Amino acid sequence: MRQFTAIVNPTAGGSAAAAALLDVARPLREAGADLETLYSRSLAHAQELARDAGERGRVVLAVGGDGMAGGVGGALSGSDALLGLVPAGRGNDFARALGLPTDPAALAKVLLDAEPRAVDTIEVESAVHPRTVVLGSVYAGVDALANRHANNATLLRGAASYYAGGLRAVTTWRPARYRVTVDGREHLHIGYTVVAANSGYYGSGRRIAPDARVDDGLLDVVMIRQAPRRLFFALMNELKDGTHVNRPQVEILRGKEIRIAADRDVPYGADGEVDATLPVTVRVLPGALRVLC
Incomplete structure (x- = not known):
């Protein structure tokens, strides 16, 4: 069973980030997954939290919009860490490119069961x-x-x-x-x-x-x-x-x-x-x- 660390951008879409995580957290926990939630003070802080969680072998969930996904994903680029996305921003374009479902239960199933996919990043x-x-x-x-x-x-x-x-x-x-x-x-x-x-x-x-x-x-x-x-x-x-x-x-x-x-x-x-x-x-x-x- 995967262990998750959710890194939340508290400013993404007002309260949308917290609400989006809550909807996904319920089926994750019902399935028996361990989930901790950390709130970032800035994008740099979110990246620091992501690296630490990745080094601890946890799946890092970027909760927010494309800025959060890009910042956290960029911090994990080149490592063995696993990234998951919980879209909660204005655009959510990278989640769209990955074909992630918008239904929270379906997204939780992806996070629990999907095989990792190697994707490109941009320096x-x-x-x-x-x-x-x-x-x-x-x-x-x-x-x-x-x-x-x-x-x-x-x-x-x-x-x-x-x-x-x-x-x-x-x-x-x-x-x-x-x-x-x-x-x-x-x-x-x-x-x-x-x-x-x-x-x-x-x-x-x-x-x-x-x-x-x-x-x-x-x-x-x-x-x-x-x-x-x-x-x-x-x-x-x-x-x-x-x-x-x-x-x-x-x-x-x-x-x-x-x-x-x-x-x-x-x-x-x-x-x-x-x-x-x-x-x-x-x-x-x-x-x-x-x-x-």
């Missing part, structure tokens, strides 16, 4: 962050700005906050000149964003990279070129089902190491967190994390 390196490891994607441009607006939203939740944030970001955005280097080959790009995706989803269920796989050892690099704003709004709508990739303004590359730079200060984010500007280098770490899904 992120910049002047501000010498080395960070995340799970889902790194995005630079209007989407990072939109995500910043969504994180600061107080009246809207979930997909609505991302959509409102996107509208606000697009109305003020002017296309940047990017230099995107994929496995040593440079590509010049003028437009809205560059996304290095491990997961196919970001922004609360938007399929930015429909063909991305979390265990193929590659990152999908999605570049959206300059276009009239009305067309970009159409692209935003097409992100719901991934049909934006059929537009001539969208180019997709694949690689293991990607460097993104721009001609001005362009914000970039990772797994729902935005606090830095380009340039940034990202590298895929194949099969670096064991996760229950």
Whole structure:
């Protein structure tokens, strides 16, 4: 029987994190599993708690949104520790990419019985962050700005906050000149964003990279070129089902190491967190994390 340590982000979705854990904890304990709950004071503290629990041989449950999942998963990357997710944030995009059930009883069964799956992680390196490891994607441009607006939203939740944030970001955005280097080959790009995706989803269920796989050892690099704003709004709508990739303004590359730079200060984010500007280098770490899904 597995032993679990749940690390809870108490700010994720208000009280949603505690409620989500409570719903999953009941069937876990009824099955006889040992479960301890720890509350993090910060993402760095959550990572410290995760490493300690992993070293004690416990399954680490990241309870919260994509920032929590990415932070805790990144802390466990490269170790033998097992990660489980209890989604309780605005987006929950990495959980979506893993196909995790939303029903608490079904999720508990996955955590109790599923075989570990090795998935890729992303090493992120910049002047501000010498080395960070995340799970889902790194995005630079209007989407990072939109995500910043969504994180600061107080009246809207979930997909609505991302959509409102996107509208606000697009109305003020002017296309940047990017230099995107994929496995040593440079590509010049003028437009809205560059996304290095491990997961196919970001922004609360938007399929930015429909063909991305979390265990193929590659990152999908999605570049959206300059276009009239009305067309970009159409692209935003097409992100719901991934049909934006059929537009001539969208180019997709694949690689293991990607460097993104721009001609001005362009914000970039990772797994729902935005606090830095380009340039940034990202590298895929194949099969670096064991996760229950």
